[in-house]
Amino acid sequence: MNIIKENALFIADSHYPHHGEAFLELLQKLDDGSIQTPQLFLMGDNFDLLFGHNDFIQTFSQEAIALIQKLSQNIEIHYFEGNHDFCLKELFPDIKVYSRAQQPVYFDLDNKKVALSHGDKYETGFLYDIYCKLLRNKTTLKILKPFEKPIITHRLQKLSHKHICFTFDKFEQRVEAILKHYSDVDMVIEGHFHQARVIGEYISLPSLACQGKVGLIEEGELVFKQL
Numbered sequence: 503m504n505i506i507k508e509n510a511l512f513i514a515d516s517h518y519p520h521h522g523e524a525f526l527e528l529l530q531k532l533d534d535g536s537i538q539t540p541q542l543f544l545m546g547d548n549f550d551l552l553f554g555h556n557d558f559i560q561t562f563s564q565e566a567i568a569l570i571q572k573l574s575q576n577i578e579i580h581y582f583e584g585n586h587d588f589c590l591k592e593l594f595p596d597i598k599v600y601s602r603a604q605q606p607v608y609f610d611l612d613n614k615k616v617a618l619s620h621g622d623k624y625e626t627g628f629l630y631d632i633y634c635k636l637l638r639n640k641t642t643l644k645i646l647k648p649f650e651k652p653i654i655t656h657r658l659q660k661l662s663h664k665h666i667c668f669t670f671d672k673f674e675q676r677v678e679a680i681l682k683h684y685s686d687v688d689m690v691i692e693g694h695f696h697q698a699r700v701i702g703e704y705i706s707l708p709s710l711a712c713q714g715k716v717g718l719i720e721e722g723e724l725v726f727k728q729l
């Protein structure tokens with residue numbers, strides 16, 4: 503099984519570039535060595551809007567994309583695609599990229615079996631499922647290509663004004679429903695909800711955009727940290 507290493511770093515839901523520069527700054531620190539990690543987990547939605555098969559959309563986040571590509575030459579990186587960033591395999595050839603369909607992925611953390619995913623896999627509804635499959639389809643993205651500039655510009659405009667930080671109502675119930683999909687794991691780690699909470703064996707990662715924190719493995723345990 504894959505092993506989660508000591509000092510591994512988990513970055514989730516930065517929603518770059520619309521919701522702060524923290525993601526870019528963190529990548530720069532990893533690049534200049536002021537922050538060091540042997541293993542980087544990008545847990546999805548670190549980009550507010552990014553997908554493959556499309557050059558136009560990459561122009562908005564070029565610096566961060568280039569840094570991740572560079573870092574992937576020296577650091578083991580795992581990229582869990584989110585609902586805002588997907589079809590990224592061709593963009594990051596030296597990164598382990600997991601599509602929504604491939605998630606959850608199982609890792610070993612200090613002899614515990616951990617399921618990792620962005621967090622939009624279960625309990626999201628039938629229509630969301632169809633929408634996800636359509637939107638992540640190469641043909642769909644190709645068909646939309648002639649309209650890409652107005653569609654993407656409009657989408658980015660809307661996303662930049664979206665409020666993304668709030669406390670999830672009845673989150674415990676949501677977690678309980680998600681955990682029903684798992685029977686043989688010791689821990690589930692997800693982003694997506696921006697809650698920065700630990701509920702039993704479920705860890706909702708902090709959003710770098712909302713709490714300004716990341717997950718860090720210290721002595722075999724995941725802790726939330728501001729870097």
Ligand SMILES: [Mn+2]
Pocket residue numbers: 546547584585586620622693694695
């Ligand atoms: Mn998400």
